[in-house]
Amino acid sequence: MKMKLVKIALILTVLLFGMQLPSVEAATYDGETTVNLNIRSTPSLSGTVVKTLPKGTKVKYGTYNQSWHKVYVNSRTYYASAQYIRKLSSPSSSLTTQSATSTGVTTENLNIRVTSHRAASIVTTLKKGTEVKYAVHNSSWAKVYLNGKTYYAAKMYIAPKLTDATVSRTEGYANREMKLFAMRSQSSAVQKVLPKHTVVTSSKYNSSWSTVYIGSATYYTPTAWITPGSLKPQIVKENGYANRELKLFVMRSQSSSVAKVLPINTAVVSSKYNSSWSTVYIGNATYYTPTAWISTSKTEIQPPTTTEPNDGLTQGYANRNVNLFGRTHQSSPVQLVLPKYTAVSYKSYNASWSTVHIGSKVYYTASSWLTAGKAPAAPEAAPKGTVYINTPGDVLNVRSQASLNSSVVGKLDHGTAVAYYATVNGFHKIKYNGKDAYVSSGFVSSSKPSESSGAVIVLDPGHGGKDPGALNGSLYEKTIVLDVSQRVEAYLRSKYGYTVRLTRSTDVYLTLDQRVAAAKSLRGDLFVSMHVNAAGSSAAKGLETFYSTRSAHSARSSVLASNIQSNLVGKMSGMSNRGVKTANYYVITYNTMPSALVELGFISSPTDLTYLRSDASRQRMAEGVAEGIAKYVQTYH
Incomplete structure (x- = not known):
C-alpha cells in the first residue's frame, strides 16, 4: 500500500511540474508597436491580416520564435512580426535566462560550437549579418540560442542589434541613384530605386548598412550611399540664346523624347545641371538640352532670320x-x-x-x-588630258549637262581629239565653243581610234560605284575588273585595230538594264562582261566562262565563251580550269548580241588572290580574254 502511495505521489509531482512549463513559455510582456503593424491569424506573411494596429499602440505579447510574437487582443491570441514590437517593461512572469538574453548580429561568418572551446565541434556557421539570440557566458564566449538549443560562439564577433528604442533617425539625401533592398545584401531583391538627391529618413543598422523609412515601410541600403544633412543645390539661372535649332528633351539623353524645338537665336533661361547638360525653364515647366547648344553671353546680338535691304550686310x-x-x-x-x-x-x-x-x-x-569686295575671276582649270571620239562611221552628241536627258549643243566626228577636265556620272567634261559641255565616256578612247569598220566589241566591267562586288579586305571586284577591261581594250586596239567600247570607264554604278541598254546604244556586235568570283570556302578556285542557253544568240555565245576560256587558261597556266558553263545571268540572257561572262578567279581563294593582286597577272588575263575575242571576231566578222 505504501509503495502505491509513493508511486501516486511521484506521478502527481511530475504532472504538477509539467503543468508549470506552459506558464514559462507563455510569459507576457508589455510592448508598443513601432510601425503600423499587421496582426495575423498565423505566424506567417501568408497568414490572414486580422487587423492593423497603428504605430505606438500598447500591446500585451509573448515570444513565439525569433521572428514572430504572440499578440493578445480582445482575449484572443494572434501573431505579429517580432521586429516591430518594442518591449516596454519586464514580463509579468519571466525566467532569468530570458532577461539575460539579447538580440545581436554577427559581424563575421561565425562558427557555432557545442561547448565554449575552440576545439569543440562546429554545429553550423552563421553568415555575417545574421541576427541571433545570445547571452554572455564569460569574457570570451557567448551562449547562442538556436532552434530551442543552447550553443556557444566567440563573443567578440556578436554585436548588439540596435532596437527601435535606441534607433536615432536622421535626415539626409541620396548621394547617388539609391537602390533600396529587402535584406542587408546587394544580392537581395531591389524594392525601390530613389533618384540622386532624394531626401531620406534613415538610421544606422550597423557599420555598413542603414535602414531607410518610407511611410510605414522599411528598407535597407548601404550607409555610404546616404549623405547626412539637407541638400541645398545652388541653381544659378542665366539668360542666353539658342545657338542652333534647339531641341528640348524630357530626359538628359538625346535618345529621349523631344518636348519642344526652339528656333535658332531664341532667348532662353537656363541653369547648368552638370558639365554636359543644362536645364531650360519655360514658364513652370523644365526641360533638358546640351549645354553646348546655348550661348550665355548677354552681349551677343541675335542675327536676323531674313535678309532685309540696308541691314548692314x-x-x-x-x-x-x-x-x-x-x-x-x-x-x-x-x-x-x-x-x-x-x-x-x-x-x-x-x-x-x-x-x-x-x-x-x-x-x-x-x-x-x-x-x-568683288570676287576675282576664277582661274581656268587645266585639262586632265586628251581623249578621242570613238564612233566609227558616226558622230557623237555634245550635251549641255552630264545626262542623256540634257540638250544637245553640238556634234563631234569620229577620231576628233578633245581636252577633258573631269569625269562626271559617266561623261567626260570638255569645252565646246568656249563653254562647259559633256560627251558620253563610252564613246571616247585614250588613244586615237582606227578607221576600221569591223566588229564593235563591248566590254562590261561588272559592279562599280556604290556596288563594290566581291571583296577581300581593301581589294574590290569592281576595281579589278575595270583594270582588266581597260587592258583588254588597249590590247585589242593596239594589236588588231578593233573598235572597243566600255559600258563604264570610271567608278560609276550601272543597273543590269543600263548595261544591256548601253551595249545596244554603243552598236555592239559582241558583249563580254568581266567579273571576279567569291565563295564561302577558300578551297574554291579557278577560271570559268559562262554563256546563256536562253539567249537569242546562244550558239555564237557558246563559241565566244569557249574561245575566251581556252585562251585565258592558256595564258594563266597556274590557275585551275573550271571550264565553260551555262547560266542565265541577266546581261548575257537579254542582250541583243552574242554575249559571254568571264569569272577571273576567286577573290576568296588565297591562290587566286595572288594572281588578282598582281599587275603582271592581270595583263596576262587581259591578253587571254582579248585573244579569245579576236579568234571569235576573225571567225564571224
Missing part, C-alpha cells in the same frame, strides 16, 4: 571652299559648302565668326574665310 566672296555651319563651332554639322569665289552677303557675329545670309536662311562660318 557686307558684300564679298569666299576666298576658299567655305563650309557653312548651323552654329559657331567647326565640329557641328556642315549645312552647305560654297565653292571658292562664290559671292556672299555676310556680317560679323563675333571676333572669329560671321553670319552668311542666303535668301531667308542664316549660316555661320569663320570670318577669315570671307573677303569683302
